[in-house]
Amino acid sequence: MNQLHAPQGDFTLNRYPVRAKETLRAWDAADEYILQNIADAQASGEAFQNVLIINDSCGALATALAPMRPVIMSDSFVSHQAIRHNLQSNWPEKVPLHLTDCLQSPAEYFPATEAPADLVILKITKSLAQLEDQLHRLRPLMGENTRVLAAGMVKAIHTSTLELFEKIIGPTHTSLAKKKARLIHCQPDLSLSPAPNPFPxxxxxxxxxxxxxxxxxxxxxxxxxxxxxxxxxxxxxxxxxxxxxxxxxxxxxxxxxxxxxxxxxxxxxxxxxxxxxxxxxxxxxxxxxxxxxxxxxxxxxxxxxxxxxxxxxxxxxxxxxxxxxxxxxxxxxxxxxxxxxxxxxxxxxxxxxxxxxxxxxxxxxxxxxxxxxxxxxxxxxxxx
Incomplete structure (x- = not known):
């Protein structure tokens, strides 16, 4: 139940708080789809230096991609604790952990402000408002060559979801569904002038x-x-x-x-x-x-x-x-x-x-x- 088998390796993952006889997994099919897509990209010669992960609920992405030293952004304290726990359990050599909440800019963790994130990984949550706010906050961190890879379960991805990516980031298309999960690929368009972030x-x-x-x-x-x-x-x-x-x-x-x-x-x-x-x-x-x-x-x-x-x-x-x-x-x-x-x-x-x-x-x-x-x-x- 708690063993994730991914192209990046095998990992023991737990939800947080860790409960005896836990019946729920610490990852979903969207996490698996993301990890396979990134492994395929790397196999074809793509390389990523400044990696940003948003909404990693239990640390499956952060743990599997730890050698890439990603910056991890989440609004959830429970997710922060799960990420810490799973990284420590799977990487005893203590890989660097750059963890921030969604009100702070992750730019400080990147080598230079003029070097935007070249890979942004975003898990789609149920909240369309949260997605809109996050896309507004992410836009200044992107360059024209930034790869934006989002994913979620099919039931969480709607026309309104894709419209937000199109309106705030740039041209967007989706993958075929796999195990009830779907990828969203978005190409940043720096010429866009989206309306201001409506939040708070x-x-x-x-x-x-x-x-x-x-x-x-x-x-x-x-x-x-x-x-x-x-x-x-x-x-x-x-x-x-x-x-x-x-x-x-x-x-x-x-x-x-x-x-x-x-x-x-x-x-x-x-x-x-x-x-x-x-x-x-x-x-x-x-x-x-x-x-x-x-x-x-x-x-x-x-x-x-x-x-x-x-x-x-x-x-x-x-x-x-x-x-x-x-x-x-x-x-x-x-x-x-x-x-x-x-x-x-x-x-x-x-x-x-x-x-x-x-x-x-x-x-x-x-x-x-x-x-x-x-x-x-x-x-x-x-x-x-």
Whole structure:
């Protein structure tokens, strides 16, 4: 299950966090298609010096192509950890690791600013907005001879996907599908004058007296999702000094609202997305200029002290990259129990059909309904 056989070699790859009896692979057919295409290009005499890899979810590309010393860009903290783990496991001689997030330019890792990337490898994610933002950020790094190789599963590649490449980078064509994966080849056209990058985008919320901006990968960046709206309408209030954590903070709306209803609280906002935490930090600072808060990019509550929080707010995601399931929510609930003080509270919002109350009652020994409507339920647990 965890052995990748590629033209570049055989590699042992794990998802992160590493779990016993993992049933999901750390790579997909699009990764295999990319690696075969690059091996074929090298066999025909092509050579690449400045290599950039974007959205490598678990490090399959970074590990297999490690001798090329690529620069690796990802918005996901979990992906960063998986890449580090798999590189260390497969290359004990410690090949150089140039790892950055999607808000930083990778140009500093290349030998000279006038030497653009000559190979850009991009995995297509589900988010069209994230792709648009990434293509805008990549364009200044490309020369007319830069080879742009993108790939994804067929279900993630649409006409709108190809139109973005055409509009921002240049002429684009696709390969035949192979094992339900497809390659996208794009030739940079330096004469193009694409419209400016539209991200980050403003999201005014006058009904809540808030001014919000969202980076491209933030969930529900164009409107206030109905689950968050319901949570905001049922936010608890207290004058007591409290340590409050917005777990999986996204753009920070729940933490910002909690700061308003808890005037003496200290807020901490955590998320595994660098763009989400950057959005949350900007939004909190703008809407509460007289308050301070802590912001951390991490996996669930990794690095947050045990028994340190009075209240944790959580709107858990039900997917990680393209993988759908409740495993992230369960890990968040476990971390919340560890992090709460005795008597501390966890408030969780979710769709009614997800059945979070079963897991929460098993973990905490108690779970009550704070509020509910036809679609959502806010659950309350107390650490005994």
């Amino acid at each position: 985008k403003a999201l005014p919320l006058p009904e809540h007296r808030l001014d919000i901006i969202n980076h491209a990968s933030v969930f529900s960046r164009d409107k206030l999702d109905i689950g968050t709206r319901f949570f905001l309408d049922n936010m608890p209030a207290s004058d007591a000094p409290k340590q409050i954590i917005d777990l999986g903070c996204g753009n920070g709306l729940l933490g910002i609202a909690a700061a308003g209803s808890h005037p003496n609280a200290t807020l901490t906002m955590v998320d595994e997305s660098f763009m989400a935490v950057a959005s949350a930090e900007r939004n909190f600072t703008f809407n509460h200029p007289d308050r301070t808060a802590h912001f951390q990019v991490t996996d669930c509550l990794t690095g947050i002290a045990d028994n340190s929080a009075d209240l944790i707010l959580n709107n858990p995601p039900f997917h990680q990259q393209n993988t759908i399931g409740d495993f992230i929510a369960v890990q968040m609930f476990k971390d919340a129990k560890r992090t709460l003080k005795t008597g501390g509270e966890l408030l969780v919002i979710g769709n009614r059909h997800l059945g979070y109350h079963v897991t929460l009652k098993r973990l905490f020994g108690n779970c009550t309904t704070q509020a509910s409507n036809k679609k959502f339920v806010i659950l309350r647990c107390i650490k005994r």
